[in-house]
Each structure stands twice: as structure tokens, then as C-alpha cells.
Amino acid sequence: xxxxxxxxxxxxxxxxxxxxxxxxxxxxxxxxxxxxxxxxxxxxxxxxxxxxxxxxxxxxxxxxxxxxxxxxxxxxxxxxxxxxxxxxxxxxxxxxxxxxxxxxxxxxxxxxxxxxxxxxxxxxxxxxxxxxxxxxxxxxxxxxxxxxxxxxxxxxxxxxxxxxxxxxxxxxxxxxxxxxxxxxxxxxxxxxxxxxxxxxxxxxxxxxxxxxxxxxxxxxxxxxxxxxxxxxxxxxxxxxxxxxxxxxxxxxxxxxxxxxxxx
Numbered sequence: 001x002x003x004x005x006x007x008x009x010x011x012x013x014x015x016x017x018x019x020x021x022x023x024x025x026x027x028x029x030x031x032x033x034x035x036x037x038x039x040x041x042x043x044x045x046x047x048x049x050x051x052x053x054x055x056x057x058x059x060x061x062x063x064x065x066x067x068x069x070x071x072x073x074x075x076x077x078x079x080x081x082x083x084x085x086x087x088x089x090x091x092x093x094x095x096x097x098x099x100x101x102x103x104x105x106x107x108x109x110x111x112x113x114x115x116x117x118x119x120x121x122x123x124x125x126x127x128x129x130x131x132x133x134x135x136x137x138x139x140x141x142x143x144x145x146x147x148x149x150x151x152x153x154x155x156x157x158x159x160x161x162x163x164x165x166x167x168x169x170x171x172x173x174x175x176x177x178x179x180x181x182x183x184x185x186x187x188x189x190x191x192x193x194x195x196x197x198x199x200x201x202x203x204x205x206x207x208x209x210x211x212x213x214x215x216x217x218x219x220x221x222x223x224x225x226x227x228x229x230x231x232x233x234x235x236x237x238x239x240x241x242x243x244x245x246x247x248x249x250x251x252x253x254x255x256x257x258x259x260x261x262x263x
Contacts, residue, residue: 025139025213032141036205039146043187051187065109066185071120072101072108077163081123085131094121122219125163126155130220139209147212 026032055063075098082091097113097120105112114120129151130136137150148156161167166182169175217223 025136026209027138028140032139032209033205035141035143036208039141039144042144047183047187048191051184051191054184055188055191063185063188066181067189068101068105068111069108070182070185071111072098072105073165074122075101075108075120076165077125077159078121078123080163081125081128081159082121084125084128085123087123090121090123093119094123124152124155125158126152126216127220129155130216136213136216139213147208149213149216152216 058066075094079091079094079098082088082094097118098108100113100118101108101111104110126136126149134151136152140148140150140153142148142153142156145156166175166178169178
């Protein structure tokens with residue numbers, strides 16, 4: 001309870017800063033580029049090699065099953081944010097998805113809902129804040145986690161601390177092991193993305209930033225996003241819960257075209 005009260009006070013303090021936006025989406029560019037370079041170095045030296053090894057030794061069905069398991073956990077966060085945004089129809093649909101996959105799908109290792117034609121949505125607390133009119137604020141690259149913003153960073157903290165079922169695992173060692181496998185699973189899902197991002201633009205940082213901000217804006221406004229190529233910007237840390245269409249334009253004049261994200 002003390003942790004919850006402390007977090008709510010911090011979020012309340014930060015909300016005015018999050019809501020304030022200027023025409024400059026990246027006032028922290030110098031810092032962000034330094035963190036971006038750090039993330040690239042860590043990824044190249046540690047995370048990507050581990051993810052490649054994971055995919056090399058694990059059979060495809062096991063890799064897919066683990067990915068389904070973590071997506072099912074992520075769907076719980078979607079349900080909570082559906083309710084917070086008063087999207088009751090979505091909440092009922094997404095709750096049914098979690099229930100079906102958690103039971104018939106054996107804790108989500110089999111995505112029965114999608115196999116039967118069901119749709120996966122993504123909602124998070126950053127989108128919930130945006131839904132109620134809070135702007136994204138300054139663009140922010142987070143260490144290890146990648147592109148975000150002041151609003152989405154606060155949203156990520158909320159989802160992780162309050163809504164993510166993994167956070168409620170009592171044993172610290174077990175919880176940390178689950179988190180480590182989650183990171184490896186996510187990176188393995190994006191294993192072919194790094195080279196694509198690097199070759200997509202003369203300035204991968206600017207491309208990633210512009211694609212992320214437009215992607216998030218589309219999600220907040222429930223716009224379609226299936227034309228955004230997730231593989232073209234997938235090494236960015238944002239997630240491939242895409243189902244419709246949106247056109248992305250970046251500030252990189254050498255790569256000003258549509259891209260599409262794919263799950």
C-alpha cells in the first residue's frame with residue numbers, strides 16, 4: 001500500500017510536465033542519442049547474441065509457445081486499460097481472450113483465440129493517459145527499453161508496478177527469471193530487425209523516433225496501423241500489436257515513405 005501511494009503521488013507530480021508539449025518533440029535529443037547508442041552497444045554485445053542462441057537451440061513450436069505465454073500476460077494489462085478507458089465492449093472481448101487462452105490454451109502457450117479468428121488488441125496506461133487528453137510530452141529513450149516519451153514512460157511504470165501479473169510473483173528469484181526470459185523472447189521475436197532498421201535510413205535514431213511517435217499517436221486515437229512495417233522499426237522496443245493501417249512519414253528526407261508493422 002505504501003508503494004502504491006508513493007507511486008500515485010509521483011505520477012500526480014509528473015502529470016503537468018507530461019501534459020505540456022511543445023512543437024519540439026525531442027528537446028532531450030542529446031541525451032536521447034547517448035542512451036540510444038548505449039542501447040545499441042548492449043544489444044549488439046549481449047542481448048542479440050543471447051536471443052540468437054535461444055532461437056538456435058529451441059524448437060520453433062517452443063519459441064512460439066513462450067511468445068504466446070507472454071502475450072497472454074500482456075493481454076491482462078490490455079483488459080485493465082480497456083476498463084479504465086471505459087471501452088466495455090473491448091474489455092469483454094479481451095477478457096474472453098485471456099480466459100480462453102489461459103484455460104484451453106494451457107496458460108496461453110497455445111493462442112486458441114487467434115487460431116479461431118480472434119483479434120488481439122493492445123492497450124496500456126500510456127494510451128489511457130492519452131485517451132484522457134494528456135499529451136505525449138518530450139520523446140524519451142529509456143536505457144535497455146528503447147523509445148518512449150514522458151507520458152508513455154509513466155504509463156510503462158504504472159503497467160509494470162500495478163497491472164502486470166508478473167509483478168505479483170512473490171519469489172524475487174522466480175520473478176527475475178520470468179523477466180529475463182521475457183526480454184529474450186521479445187528480442188528473439190525481433191531478431192531480423194536490427195539490420196533492417198540500420199539500412200532503412202541515414203539516421204536510424206530519427207527514423208525510430210518519428211515512427212514511434214506516430215505509431216503511438218495512432219494507437220491512442222484507435223487508428224488503423226497495419227501498414228506500418230514493424231520489421232522496419234522493430235528494433236525500437238515498441239510492441240507489434242497492430243491490426244489496421246496508418247501512413248508514417250519521418251523527418252529523414254531519404255526515407256520518407258510508408259512502412260508497416262507486422263506481428
